[in-house]
Structures are given as structure tokens and as C-alpha cells.
Amino acid sequence: MASRGRDEDKKRLSEILSIQDLRSVSHSKMDQMAREYYDGGAGDGVTLKDNEAAYDRFIIRPRYLRDVSQCDPSTSLLDHPLTMPLGIAAAAMMKLAHPDGESAVARAAADFGSVVCLSTFSTTSLEDVHKAATTTTSMSGKRPCFLQLYIFQNRETTIKMLNRAMKAGYDAIALTIDSPYIGRRYNEVRNHFKLPSHLKLGNFEENSGVKVGGENLMEDIESKSRKQPDRYDPSLEWDKDIQWLRSVCGNMQIWLKGILTAEDAELALHHGVDGIIVSNHGGRQLDHVPSTLEALPEVVDVIRGRIPVHVDGGIRRGSDVFKAICLGADLCWVGRPILWGLAVAGQDGVRRALDILLEEFELTMKLAGCTHVKQLSRRMLAKRDAMGYQSRL
Numbered sequence: 001m002a003s004r005g006r007d008e009d010k011k012r013l014s015e016i017l018s019i020q021d022l023r024s025v026s027h028s029k030m031d032q033m034a035r036e037y038y039d040g041g042a043g044d045g046v047t048l049k050d051n052e053a054a055y056d057r058f059i060i061r062p063r064y065l066r067d068v069s070q071c072d073p074s075t076s077l078l079d080h081p082l083t084m085p086l087g088i089a090a091a092a093m094m095k096l097a098h099p100d101g102e103s104a105v106a107r108a109a110a111d112f113g114s115v116v117c118l119s120t121f122s123t124t125s126l127e128d129v130h131k132a133a134t135t136t137t138s139m140s141g142k143r144p145c146f147l148q149l150y151i152f153q154n155r156e157t158t159i160k161m162l163n164r165a166m167k168a169g170y171d172a173i174a175l176t177i178d179s180p181y182i183g184r185r186y187n188e189v190r191n192h193f194k195l196p197s198h199l200k201l202g203n204f205e206e207n208s209g210v211k212v213g214g215e216n217l218m219e220d221i222e223s224k225s226r227k228q229p230d231r232y233d234p235s236l237e238w239d240k241d242i243q244w245l246r247s248v249c250g251n252m253q254i255w256l257k258g259i260l261t262a263e264d265a266e267l268a269l270h271h272g273v274d275g276i277i278v279s280n281h282g283g284r285q286l287d288h289v290p291s292t293l294e295a296l297p298e299v300v301d302v303i304r305g306r307i308p309v310h311v312d313g314g315i316r317r318g319s320d321v322f323k324a325i326c327l328g329a330d331l332c333w334v335g336r337p338i339l340w341g342l343a344v345a346g347q348d349g350v351r352r353a354l355d356i357l358l359e360e361f362e363l364t365m366k367l368a369g370c371t372h373v374k375q376l377s378r379r380m381l382a383k384r385d386a387m388g389y390q391s392r393l
């Protein structure tokens, strides 16, 4: 029975040609609460839509007659090889999509040659995910592994988690800086979003005081944050907290996730972080902030190669990865496409999402006249506007 199910999944997967196909099929695999939690954004969804739409405002300026018979889409991260400049973004509660949850995603990433950033609010323990993310049959050498961090008001909760992450072998922490509070997400209120009772948070004891299940996410954070100690800490500041984090992170690198301006990029550099991720949380936090593709150039310009700059939000095709790398990102992280793949067929569905993005990225490189990621530059793009397009960026 189980193998028949897997055969059916395989057949269905072979008919899925794009991330859009995966998104459509995933909708029939999730109930309304999970589907809208995954796909939805904050407020009116202006930023959510703009993250994707921004990619259509940039056009590729291809160069021809440049021998593209060989093409190498690979790169590296923290000295580990990656099949392409692509990582799997932190997403909470992956078992809402599929019972194999985060471990299936981590296994697919390891076999493909990608990197996982595990959410603080995973439904699998960080130790199990690290094992899955670093055990691979197809890639040689150690695999990189990131842990996304929310800092709690009770710092002991955060310290405990960081100590576990160090012991398990995580390479880097990605501190999410765009969420002192949870954004306004109407779907979570309307659907009475909660973690179903058969699922548990993987990184906290039940008596730890950290919860997202059993209560509406928004009410949970907003009305109870002042009464209960173990909520995100909205008082974080550059000066005191980055230094504190450094003192409790051992050898793990510290990255900031959620940078959208040159000003904050400069502060990040000044505070000695190891890398930054240009992100607006997939349009789930403050609505009406810039699309990440359009925020990227000002951040890249101020950082000037001194630390790596990554980007996430709205990446749905290999050509989107191509455009983000042309605008100066070292790597793209994808969120929802992975969740859609997971919902459709567990590990195989995640692998399908990754394979689609790789095939498309490689073909885009070749058709644009590039054979190595290092050749991607702003000169390969133009920006469309009401008058036509500007050929120089």
C-alpha cells in the first residue's frame, strides 16, 4: 500500500514541470489552515506579491557565441560545496505539510547538495535534523547546516538551544531580526491557527513555556508576551544583543536574517556579523516593505564583498536565482517552494522542487551565455519600467 502510494507520487511528480505546478498540486494536499498559513502573508499581501512580481521587472540581457557546452552552476558556502547557489529557508512546523517534516527536507537537501536553515519552531529536534542534513549518499564531505534563531525573553531558553546546536555541530546561527512581534496575518486569525495536538515543537520541552500550538499565533504573541517570559524578546538592540549573542555562540557563525536597508547592512558589518540575508520574511511580517530583489542592490553596494550577502523571498524559478545572483547575492534561499514539494510527496517532492530549480538555473545560465556562477553580473540584467527598459543598471 505504502509503495503504491509512493509510485503514485512518483508518477505525479514526473508530471510536475514547474514550481507553479507544485504549488497547484500542493493545494489539494493540505487543509485550509495549513495551506493558508504556508501561502499567506501579512496585511493585504502587497509585499508578498511584490516579492514574486519584482523578478518580472528585471529582464536578462543574453550574450551569444560563447561556448556554453560546459556549464558549472556550483558554488560553496562556509567551505562546503553546493550544487548551485540555493539553500532551504527556515520555515516553522514542517510536519503540517507532511509527517516526515524537517527530516525529509534535510535528507533531500543533503542528497541534492544544498544547505538547510532549521527554524527555531521546527516540529523535529535540531539534533535529528542535523543528522539528516549532514548524512548523505551522494555528496562528498561535510554538509553545512544553519539554525534560525528567535531570542526569547528568558535568555536561558535561548542559551540552552544554542548549547544544543553547538553540540550537534551546527555551523551558523541566522538571527531573525524582522520579528520583534508577529506580523498581522488575517488567515491565522480566521482559521484559528494552531499546531494540531499530534504534533510537538522539536526544540522545547512541553513545560518550557514556549508554545505556538493550542492558541492563535497572533493572540499568542501579542496578548501573552508581556505575561509569559518565554516569548520573543522585542527589546533587542544592536549594541547590547549582538555582542551578547556572540558570547554564547561559541564557534558558530552569526548571520542576520531580515536586512532590507543599506543602513542596517552597515550596522551589521560594524557589529562583526559573518553574513547577512536580505529578507522580508516572505512578506509575512511588515507589509509594504520593499521586495527583496529591489532591496538587494543597496545592501550589496554598502557591503562591497566584505561579508556574504544572501537573499530570500519570491524565488520560484531558476531564472529568479540567476537574476538575484546577477544583482550581487551570493546565494538564494527558498521557502514556500520547498513546503509545496514536501506537501506533495515528502522527501521526493522536495527533491523535485530542487531539481526543477537546478535544471532551470543551468539552462538560464547557458542560454544567457554563462558557464560559471562568477560570470553573473549586473550587466546581464536590465530593469523594465513604464517607458520600456533601462539597459544599464
Ligand SMILES: Cc1cc2nc3c(=O)[nH]c(=O)nc-3n(C[C@H](O)[C@H](O)[C@H](O)COP(=O)(O)O)c2cc1C
Pocket (backbone or CB within 6 Å): 037, 038, 039, 051, 089, 090, 091, 092, 119, 120, 121, 148, 176, 257, 279, 280, 281, 282, 283, 284, 312, 313, 314, 315, 333, 334, 335, 336, 337
Ligand atoms: C510557513 C512559513 C514559516 C516560516 N517560518 C519562519 C521561521 O520560523 N523563522 C524565520 O526566520 N522565518 C520563517 N519564515 C520565512 C522564511 O524563512 C523565508 O524568509 C521566506 O519564506 C522566503 O520567502 P519565500 O517563501 O517566498 O521563498 C517562514 C516562512 C513560511 C512560508
Ligand SMILES: O=C(O)C(=O)c1ccccc1
Pocket (backbone or CB within 6 Å): 092, 121, 182, 212, 217, 281, 284
Ligand atoms: O510563521 C512564521 O513566519 C514564523 O516565523 C513563526 C513561526 C512560529 C511561530 C510564530 C511565527
